[in-house]
Amino acid sequence: MSGWWIDAGFFWHTTNKGPWIATLIVGMGIATLGALAYWFESNSSEKRELTCLALNVYYEARGESLAGKYAVAEVTMNRVVSPRFPGTVCEVVYEKRWDRLRKRYVGxxxxxxxxxxxxxxxxxxxxxxxxxxxxxxxxxxxxxxxALHYHATYIRPSWARGQQPVARIGGHVFYE
Structure with missing residues (x-):
């Protein structure tokens, strides 16, 4: 074990270090660029997710109290972590499923x-x-x-029949 260590030390002390240092500097530069690219991508992804969530809160609950806005955002985030829904905020917000009665995809x-x-x-x-x-x-x-579902108080969707509401906040009723 100690033989290779001595050989490595001898190699290091007797070798021209210029190419090794240049390679190390280039490698560190590439690693830094990769880390920055990853940071920018994850940051832009987070901004995109936040924008999708904010749009959903705005269009679904802009006239609601702050509690109503929180509730709509919470349902959206609950769907993100549920295996029954897509795994990102934007996919949850823009998800469409086939409606047999209307014979089309419905948001x-x-x-x-x-x-x-x-x-x-x-x-x-x-x-x-x-x-x-x-x-x-x-x-x-x-x-x-x-809660994974909600609807406005002025409608009675068929999917809500027999469901027990977990909350009524402002103009929305929420269900698990």
């Missing part, structure tokens, strides 16, 4: 079905982003016990 959130939506802006957009960030980063404690 999980009604606003995603419209081709043109008013651009989010103003105080309501700011509040939607704040609520989305608080839920996304875990600063807002869960309040819905894992």
């Amino acid at each position: 999980a959130f009604s606003w995603t079905e419209f081709d043109v939506m008013a651009h989010p802006e103003g105080q309501q957009w700011h509040r939607a982003r704040e609520a989305a960030e608080a839920v996304y980063f875990g600063r807002q404690p869960p309040q819905l016990n894992g």
Whole structure:
């Protein structure tokens, strides 16, 4: 064991170190660029996820109280961690499933079905982003016990028949 160590030490002391140092510098540069690329990609991915969550909060609950905005964001995040739904926020928000009655794909959130939506802006957009960030980063404690579904109080969807609501917040009823 000690023989190879002595040989390595002798090799190091008798060899021209210029190419080794150049290779080390280039390798460190490549590793740094890779780490930066990974950081930028993960950062842009996080921004994209937050934007999708904020858009969902804005279009689904912009007229709701802060608690209502948190609840919509929480359901969206609960779906992300559920095996029954896609694994990213944007995939959950824009998911479409086949509806046998309508004979077409239907969005999980009604606003995603419209081709043109008013651009989010103003105080309501700011509040939607704040609520989305608080839920996304875990600063807002869960309040819905894992709820995966909700609907507006003025409709009675067939899927909700026989379901026990876990909460009613503002204009929405929430279910597990």
